[in-house]
Amino acid sequence: MKSLETFAEKKLTTLTNKGLKREIIVTERLDKAMIVRNGRPLISFCCNDYLNFSHHPKIKQAAIDAINQFGSGAGASRLITGDHPLIRTLEQRLAKIKNTDDACVFSSGYMANIGIIPTFIGKHDVIFLDELCHACLIAGSELSGGHKIFFRHNDMDHLQDLIHKERHHYNNALILTDGVFSMDGDLAPLDQLSVIAKNNDCWLMSDDAHGLGVIGDGKGSRHMFDPLPDIPLQMGTLSKAVGSFGGYLCASHAVIALIKTRARSLIYTTALPPASVAAALAALDIIETEHVYCKRPLENAKYFASLLDLPLPQSPIIPIIIGDTSQTMIYAKALENDGFLITGIRPPTVAEGTARLRFTFTALHRKEDIQALSKAIKKHGILP
Numbered sequence: 001m002k003s004l005e006t007f008a009e010k011k012l013t014t015l016t017n018k019g020l021k022r023e024i025i026v027t028e029r030l031d032k033a034m035i036v037r038n039g040r041p042l043i044s045f046c047c048n049d050y051l052n053f054s055h056h057p058k059i060k061q062a063a064i065d066a067i068n069q070f071g072s073g074a075g076a077s078r079l080i081t082g083d084h085p086l087i088r089t090l091e092q093r094l095a096k097i098k099n100t101d102d103a104c105v106f107s108s109g110y111m112a113n114i115g116i117i118p119t120f121i122g123k124h125d126v127i128f129l130d131e132l133c134h135a136c137l138i139a140g141s142e143l144s145g146g147h148k149i150f151f152r153h154n155d156m157d158h159l160q161d162l163i164h165k166e167r168h169h170y171n172n173a174l175i176l177t178d179g180v181f182s183m184d185g186d187l188a189p190l191d192q193l194s195v196i197a198k199n200n201d202c203w204l205m206s207d208d209a210h211g212l213g214v215i216g217d218g219k220g221s222r223h224m225f226d227p228l229p230d231i232p233l234q235m236g237t238l239s240k241a242v243g244s245f246g247g248y249l250c251a252s253h254a255v256i257a258l259i260k261t262r263a264r265s266l267i268y269t270t271a272l273p274p275a276s277v278a279a280a281l282a283a284l285d286i287i288e289t290e291h292v293y294c295k296r297p298l299e300n301a302k303y304f305a306s307l308l309d310l311p312l313p314q315s316p317i318i319p320i321i322i323g324d325t326s327q328t329m330i331y332a333k334a335l336e337n338d339g340f341l342i343t344g345i346r347p348p349t350v351a352e353g354t355a356r357l358r359f360t361f362t363a364l365h366r367k368e369d370i371q372a373l374s375k376a377i378k379k380h381g382i383l384p
Contacts, residue, residue, distance in 0.1 A: 019325045020346055027341075031055040032364045035341055042336065043369050045359045046343040050214045050297040050316050051283070052364045053243025059282045063244075066278035074271035079260075086277040091248070093284050097212075097219055098234050098250035104259045105248050105277075107269050109209055109237035112247030113140040115265030116235060117174070119258060120203065121146040126170040128159060130177045132184065134207055135349075137176045146174070153181075156192045163200045173201065179208035179221030179236075183350050183358060185301075185317030187221055194229035205233035213241025214316055218287040218294045241287070241297075244279040246272045296363035300370060304361060307374040308383060316361040319345075320382060321354055328355040331382050338376045357382070 015021040028036040033052065035044045053059050066086065075081050091103040106112035117140030121127055125146040129137065132153045141148050149166060151159040159175070167173050175197050177188040190206060197204040208220040216223025222231055232255070238246040249259060260266065287294055297316035305313055310320075322328040325346045332344035335357075346355045361370075377383060 019329060029054070033362050033369075037336075037341065042339055042341040043365075043373075044341045045361070045365070045373060046341055047360060047362065048210070048240040049243055050241040050360070050362050051243060051287075051294060052362050053241070053279075053283045053286070056243065056283070056286070058286070059243060059279050062282035063275035063279040066274040070274035072275070073273050076270055077267060078271045079267055081271070084271065084274060084277065086274055086281065087271065090277050090281055090284075093281065094248050095250050097284065097288070098222070099228070100234060100250040101253045102256040103248050103250040104256050104263075104266065105238075105246055105272060106263075106266055107246060107272055109207075109235075109239065109247035110136040110139070111265040111269060112235055112237075112249060113137050113207065114143055115140070115263035116205070116233065116249055116259065117141055117146075117176075118144040118264070119262045120144075120233075121172060121174050124170060125172040125174070126166060127174045127176060128162060128202070129175075130154065130181075130188065132178070132181050133176055134178055134182055134209070137178075137207055141176065146170075153184075154186070154189055156189060156196065159193075160196055160200075163196065163202065167200055167202070173203065175202050175204045177204075177206055178210070179206045180210035180215070180315045180317070182210055182317065183345060183356070184319055185210075185313055185315045187215075187224060187314045190222055190229045190231060191225045194231060198230065203233060204231050205235060206231050208234060208236040209240055210315060210317065212236050213283075213287050213294060214297050215314075217291055238276070238280045238283075241294075242280050242283045244283060245276045246280065293363055297361050300361040300363075300365045300367075301359075303367065304359065304370050304374060307371065308377060318359045318361075319356045320359070320377075321356040322382070323353055323355060325355045328357065331357060331380060334380045335373075335376055338372075338379075340373050340376060 033044050035042050087105055091105055094103040113136040121144040123145040127141045127146045127148050129150050131150045149162055151162055193204055211220035234250040238244045301313045301316045301318055328344040332342055335342050342357050345358045
């Protein structure tokens with residue numbers, strides 16, 4: 001035990017000296033993008049609940065009704081206790097939205113990616129990953145045993161060159177990308193990726209965690225392109241704009257059947273509780289019908305960008321890259337003192353030298369609050 005304590009203390013000292021020690025702070029999330037931290041109300045500009053659905057009365061009521069009818073938990077893995085009818089309904093709804101044959105729901109987005117990728121890729125296969133892929137795509141790739149090759153962010157020429165040099169050495173090939181990149185807010189060129197994948201016998205998988213509900217008429221990043229690109233593996237989460245919890249894969253009947261037979265993170269974990277599934281279904285009802293409301297997060301992001309002369313955003317995510325980790329955290333604290341919660345993003349979440357303030361916008365952010373935030377940013381000299 002003493003050696004374990006010594007190990008932990010040394011690691012923590014190193015991380016503290018680099019400004020990388022993290023702390024989880026008790027924070028109460030309220031409605032309308034408000035939070036309470038240390039007894040003080042703040043306006044949150046760092047939450048992924050883009051549509052504020054976690055506090056939407058219809059969605060909360062759907063979760064309450066599900067608990068009253070079905071109980072608070074699932075009890076076991078879906079393959080042990082059998083599938084809850086709400087889960088199957090949710091899978092059919094997701095498949096319809098994403099225009100695929102079928103879907104499979106997982107207990108989280110991270111669980112989805114560490115289960116999907118090893119199901120299709122093994123040690124004799126290759127994975128081409130955008131260098132800014134989310135950590136769970138990298139984790140799933142490592143678990144697969146396949147050979148990982150990173151291409152420069154959204155650089156299609158680099159990807160094509162790597163495929164030309166490496167693809168023929170392997171049996172199967174997978175291309176991995178975020179649909180909307182979580183730390184930068186930009187879109188992947190899914191139209192070009194789809195063509196490259198098709199022409200080089202690769203399978204394309206997109207993680208649309210930050211796309212569903214807020215872009216492409218609520219259907220996600222694929223629907224930002226015309227014609228729709230062919231993406232045989234469409235993954236996403238239910239924990240961001242949907243305001244609930246869980247992950248999913250939308251794909252063909254055969255792909256989903258294999259996932260439900262072989263994906264370890266599905267087979268060996270407890271299913272989603274009925275309340276989370278019911279909440280997701282209620283959220284999808286709104287996403288499919290209230291398109292004007294679902295456009296608000298991106299509209300608010302564009303308004304913020306216009307106030308600060310920033311490039312027009314492609315999603316509700318806008319980063320301001322500071323570079324230095326310590327300075328980033330100083331700015332974050334200064335904004336918190338002014339009444340705004342914006343989390344400083346540090347390595348290893350982002351690359352060394354690219355620490356940043358990451359701003360996310362929701363449907364219920366008020367124009368006057370966005371104006372006040374922009375004034376605070378100018379006051380502190382955060383922008384060069």
